[in-house]
Amino acid sequence: MLPQLYRHRWMDDEIEAFRDQVRRYIAGEMVPHLDVWRRQGYIPREVWQPFGGMGFLLPELAEAYQGAGASLAYQLVVQDELARAEMPANTAVHSIAAHYLMDYGTEAQKQRWLPGLASGELLAGIALTEPGCGSDLKALRTRARRDGDDYVIEGAKTFITNGFTANLLVVAVRTGEAGSRGVSLVVLETEDLPGFRVGRRLEKLGQHASDTAELFFDGVRIPADQLLGAREGEGFIQLMSQLPYERMLLCVPAAAVIERAVELTVEYTKQRKAFGQSVFDFQNTRFKLAECATLAHVARTFVNDCTQRMLDGILDNEAAYMAKLWCTEQQGRVTDECLQLFGGYGYMVEYPIARMYADARIQRIYGGTSEIMKDLIARKLGMS
Ligand SMILES: Cc1cc2nc3c(=O)[nH]c(=O)nc-3n(C[C@H](O)[C@H](O)[C@H](O)COP(=O)(O)OP(=O)(O)OC[C@H]3O[C@@H](n4cnc5c(N)ncnc54)[C@H](O)[C@@H]3O)c2cc1C
Numbered sequence: 001m002l003p004q005l006y007r008h009r010w011m012d013d014e015i016e017a018f019r020d021q022v023r024r025y026i027a028g029e030m031v032p033h034l035d036v037w038r039r040q041g042y043i044p045r046e047v048w049q050p051f052g053g054m055g056f057l058l059p060e061l062a063e064a065y066q067g068a069g070a071s072l073a074y075q076l077v078v079q080d081e082l083a084r085a086e087m088p089a090n091t092a093v094h095s096i097a098a099h100y101l102m103d104y105g106t107e108a109q110k111q112r113w114l115p116g117l118a119s120g121e122l123l124a125g126i127a128l129t130e131p132g133c134g135s136d137l138k139a140l141r142t143r144a145r146r147d148g149d150d151y152v153i154e155g156a157k158t159f160i161t162n163g164f165t166a167n168l169l170v171v172a173v174r175t176g177e178a179g180s181r182g183v184s185l186v187v188l189e190t191e192d193l194p195g196f197r198v199g200r201r202l203e204k205l206g207q208h209a210s211d212t213a214e215l216f217f218d219g220v221r222i223p224a225d226q227l228l229g230a231r232e233g234e235g236f237i238q239l240m241s242q243l244p245y246e247r248m249l250l251c252v253p254a255a256a257v258i259e260r261a262v263e264l265t266v267e268y269t270k271q272r273k274a275f276g277q278s279v280f281d282f283q284n285t286r287f288k289l290a291e292c293a294t295l296a297h298v299a300r301t302f303v304n305d306c307t308q309r310m311l312d313g314i315l316d317n318e319a320a321y322m323a324k325l326w327c328t329e330q331q332g333r334v335t336d337e338c339l340q341l342f343g344g345y346g347y348m349v350e351y352p353i354a355r356m357y358a359d360a361r362i363q364r365i366y367g368g369t370s371e372i373m374k375d376l377i378a379r380k381l382g383m384s
Helices: 013-040 043-051 072-084 089-105 105-118 235-241 243-271 284-313 317-341 343-347 352-366 372-383
Strands: 124-127 142-149 150-161 166-176 181-188 196-202 212-223
Touching: 013 043, 013 072, 013 089, 043 089, 043 105, 043 124, 043 150, 043 284, 072 089, 072 243, 089 105, 089 166, 089 181, 089 235, 089 243, 105 166, 105 352, 142 166, 150 166, 150 181, 150 343, 166 235, 181 212, 235 243, 243 284, 243 352, 284 317, 317 343, 317 372, 343 352
Parallel strands: 124 166
Antiparallel strands: 142 150, 150 212, 166 181, 196 212
16 A cells, blocks of 8 residues: 555545546446457557547647646546556547647637547647657658648658557648758648558557557648648747646656556565465565555655646746656666566566556657656756
8 A cells, every 4th residue: 555645736526536437437448448459559549539528538628629628637637547557648649739739729720620639539649750860859851841822741750659540640840941940840630641651550569559650741732721830940849848748648657557566566466475475475575565665656746746836837847857757767667676576477468567567668768768858957957
């Protein structure tokens, strides 16, 4: 049993009731299908429509666009519950894409796409990474050339979450000079879009239910009013300004998985016998689990504090980088320690701890690698 947490202002009874509703829905309607989704390598898009219908896809969206107008904490609670149930990060990406539209879309763009994103009729992906660049996004080469009232897009993206299932993409393209100032974001409806092609669905170490794909743009023509926002060249600023929220979408699941790993391991080691006693009763097991439980408590405390600060509008970039760095590193460490305590069974994918260990590995890479987080934190330290 983990210690009681400090109750921040955002943790009111209403949000706890919402959490309960989300948890029950995931357990009843999603978890029973998870094995099939893992085997086929994707979650069908249709699954997100009833999820959206329950108000779980974009609770934070304003009512004017058919959202619930709730605080961002509601979205974080959804991500928390999905991660706890071993569901992958598909809807986190969807939420980030929607936030680009909420914050930078013209009124016409918001009216056109946000209601569909809330209902689940549209599933979104974000296409930034290219075969030649990931961390160094300002080097991206996919180009959108202006041609009359259109843009014509040429290039390729890779590692795109929801790449196979999404029907709406926010794509980073080069509309101008080399470097960050030549980058813009465009929005594509991909169904039957000439010149757009989904390449391979990539086979991954973990997160098998989540589709990750290559995308190709061969002369894709879109109206110029699908540029996100009013002006070209603002893509990088748009990307950067969403980062604290995006980091929260990674560290909330990290905290959830750490807690779940500890719970599962306590349960398992109590019933597993060796040398005439339960594995839990070995001092090594108890010490390891005590360390992991401490990390779980610190991670959750840190994440809850960042959540409150985000809601108060005072979550600075550096705290968000630190939370992403630390929580995802601890997720890797705790899932590894816990797997060890399962012995050989921990290596069997039919055991959740094995899947949690594999799924955790990507957390230190996507959404900005641990090295990039350290570089960003150190950059601020270097400023006098
Ligand atoms: C499962 C999965 C899902 C993903 N989903 C998406 C998605 O939906 N949309 C999207 O656009 N992308 C997505 N990505 C891509 C992901 O964001 C990138 O993989 C990540 O940003 C790292 O980029 P890279 O793979 O090109 O590595 P590189 O940038 O080539 O980095 C290689 C190594 O060099 C290190 N490195 C790079 N620069 C520095 C530096 N300045 N200082 C120190 N070390 C450095 C890195 O930390 C890393 O260890 C996904 C990736 C995966 C695997």
